[in-house]
Amino acid sequence: MRALIQRVTHASVAVDGERVSAIDHGLLALVGVAATDDRAHADRLLHKLLHYRVFADEDGRMNCNLQQIDGGLLLVSQFTLVAATDKGLRPSFSSAAPPAHGQAMYDYLVTQANRAWPRVETGRFGADMQVTLTNDGPVTFMLET
Secondary structure: OEEEEEEEEEEEEEEOOEEEEEEOOEEEEEEEOEOOOOHHHHHHHHHHHHHOOOEEOOOOOEEEOOOOOOOEEEEEEOHHHHOEOOOOOOOEOOOEOOHHHHHHHHHHHHHHHHHHOOOEEEOOOOOOEEEEEEEEEEEEEEEEO
Protein backbone atom coordinates (compact mmCIF):
# COMPACT_ATOMS: atom_id res chain seq x y z
CA MET A 1 0.00 0.00 0.00
CA ARG A 2 1.05 3.56 -0.61
CA ALA A 3 -0.01 6.72 1.14
CA LEU A 4 0.88 10.22 0.15
CA ILE A 5 0.63 12.04 3.46
CA GLN A 6 0.42 15.76 3.92
CA ARG A 7 0.61 17.63 7.20
CA VAL A 8 -2.38 19.97 7.13
CA THR A 9 -3.97 22.75 9.11
CA HIS A 10 -7.28 21.87 7.44
CA ALA A 11 -8.50 19.31 4.89
CA SER A 12 -11.93 18.34 3.63
CA VAL A 13 -13.60 16.07 1.09
CA ALA A 14 -16.69 16.88 -0.94
CA VAL A 15 -18.76 14.60 -3.17
CA ASP A 16 -21.29 16.12 -5.57
CA GLY A 17 -20.81 19.51 -3.91
CA GLU A 18 -21.57 18.19 -0.42
CA ARG A 19 -18.84 18.14 2.24
CA VAL A 20 -18.62 14.57 3.56
CA SER A 21 -15.66 14.90 5.93
CA ALA A 22 -13.13 17.34 7.32
CA ILE A 23 -10.27 17.62 9.78
CA ASP A 24 -8.29 20.47 11.21
CA HIS A 25 -4.66 20.04 12.31
CA GLY A 26 -3.49 16.56 11.33
CA LEU A 27 -2.70 14.32 8.35
CA LEU A 28 -4.38 13.92 5.00
CA ALA A 29 -3.50 10.47 3.64
CA LEU A 30 -4.22 9.67 0.00
CA VAL A 31 -4.19 5.86 -0.06
CA GLY A 32 -3.45 3.59 -3.02
CA VAL A 33 -3.90 -0.18 -2.97
CA ALA A 34 -1.89 -2.55 -5.18
CA ALA A 35 -3.20 -5.91 -6.33
CA THR A 36 -0.71 -7.70 -4.06
CA ASP A 37 -1.60 -5.78 -0.89
CA ASP A 38 -3.10 -7.61 2.06
CA ARG A 39 -4.12 -6.88 5.66
CA ALA A 40 -0.52 -7.01 6.85
CA HIS A 41 0.30 -4.16 4.45
CA ALA A 42 -2.66 -2.16 5.79
CA ASP A 43 -1.61 -2.80 9.39
CA ARG A 44 1.94 -1.59 8.69
CA LEU A 45 0.65 1.48 6.89
CA LEU A 46 -1.67 2.36 9.76
CA HIS A 47 1.20 2.01 12.23
CA LYS A 48 3.22 4.46 10.14
CA LEU A 49 0.32 6.89 9.81
CA LEU A 50 -0.18 7.05 13.56
CA HIS A 51 3.49 7.08 14.54
CA TYR A 52 5.36 8.91 11.74
CA ARG A 53 7.00 11.94 13.30
CA VAL A 54 6.16 14.92 11.08
CA PHE A 55 4.84 17.43 13.62
CA ALA A 56 6.97 20.00 15.39
CA ASP A 57 8.01 19.66 19.01
CA GLU A 58 8.64 22.63 21.29
CA ASP A 59 11.99 23.23 19.53
CA GLY A 60 10.43 23.24 16.07
CA ARG A 61 11.84 19.82 15.07
CA MET A 62 9.77 17.05 13.51
CA ASN A 63 9.68 14.82 16.57
CA CYS A 64 5.96 14.41 17.25
CA ASN A 65 3.47 12.03 15.69
CA LEU A 66 -0.24 12.37 15.02
CA GLN A 67 -1.23 10.94 18.39
CA GLN A 68 1.12 13.22 20.31
CA ILE A 69 -0.47 16.33 18.80
CA ASP A 70 -4.02 14.90 19.04
CA GLY A 71 -4.49 15.43 15.32
CA GLY A 72 -7.10 14.30 12.85
CA LEU A 73 -6.50 11.63 10.20
CA LEU A 74 -8.31 11.98 6.88
CA LEU A 75 -8.10 8.81 4.74
CA VAL A 76 -8.93 9.20 1.05
CA SER A 77 -8.71 6.35 -1.47
CA GLN A 78 -6.69 7.19 -4.58
CA PHE A 79 -5.90 4.29 -6.89
CA THR A 80 -3.73 6.50 -9.14
CA LEU A 81 -0.96 6.34 -6.52
CA VAL A 82 -0.06 2.81 -7.61
CA ALA A 83 0.23 3.72 -11.28
CA ALA A 84 3.46 2.90 -13.11
CA THR A 85 4.80 6.11 -14.62
CA ASP A 86 8.31 5.05 -15.64
CA LYS A 87 7.54 4.39 -19.32
CA GLY A 88 5.75 6.42 -21.94
CA LEU A 89 3.42 9.34 -21.48
CA ARG A 90 0.40 7.56 -20.03
CA PRO A 91 0.18 5.94 -16.59
CA SER A 92 -0.32 2.19 -16.38
CA PHE A 93 -2.69 0.87 -13.73
CA SER A 94 -1.89 -2.82 -14.21
CA SER A 95 -0.51 -3.13 -10.66
CA ALA A 96 -3.53 -1.46 -9.03
CA ALA A 97 -5.95 -3.61 -7.07
CA PRO A 98 -9.20 -4.53 -8.79
CA PRO A 99 -12.05 -2.43 -7.35
CA ALA A 100 -13.42 -5.14 -5.02
CA HIS A 101 -9.99 -5.88 -3.52
CA GLY A 102 -9.11 -2.19 -3.33
CA GLN A 103 -12.30 -1.41 -1.47
CA ALA A 104 -11.84 -4.37 0.89
CA MET A 105 -8.32 -3.24 1.79
CA TYR A 106 -9.34 0.42 2.14
CA ASP A 107 -12.34 -0.54 4.32
CA TYR A 108 -10.08 -2.71 6.47
CA LEU A 109 -7.63 0.18 6.89
CA VAL A 110 -10.49 2.51 7.89
CA THR A 111 -11.90 -0.01 10.37
CA GLN A 112 -8.51 -0.56 11.99
CA ALA A 113 -7.84 3.19 12.07
CA ASN A 114 -11.15 3.81 13.83
CA ARG A 115 -10.27 1.16 16.41
CA ALA A 116 -6.84 2.69 17.03
CA TRP A 117 -7.60 6.42 16.90
CA PRO A 118 -10.79 8.39 17.68
CA ARG A 119 -10.23 11.20 15.16
CA VAL A 120 -10.54 9.48 11.78
CA GLU A 121 -12.46 10.85 8.80
CA THR A 122 -12.75 9.37 5.30
CA GLY A 123 -13.59 10.07 1.72
CA ARG A 124 -15.88 7.76 -0.27
CA PHE A 125 -14.25 4.87 -2.05
CA GLY A 126 -14.69 5.08 -5.82
CA ALA A 127 -16.44 8.46 -5.73
CA ASP A 128 -15.43 11.51 -7.71
CA MET A 129 -14.14 13.55 -4.76
CA GLN A 130 -12.94 17.09 -4.43
CA VAL A 131 -10.22 17.30 -1.80
CA THR A 132 -9.35 20.67 -0.33
CA LEU A 133 -6.39 21.17 1.95
CA THR A 134 -4.02 23.65 3.48
CA ASN A 135 -0.63 21.95 3.52
CA ASP A 136 1.30 22.98 6.63
CA GLY A 137 4.96 23.60 5.84
CA PRO A 138 4.55 22.32 3.17
CA VAL A 139 5.22 18.84 4.52
CA THR A 140 4.52 15.87 2.23
CA PHE A 141 5.85 12.29 2.32
CA MET A 142 5.22 9.06 0.41
CA LEU A 143 4.82 6.05 2.71
CA GLU A 144 5.00 2.52 1.31
CA THR A 145 4.57 -0.93 2.81
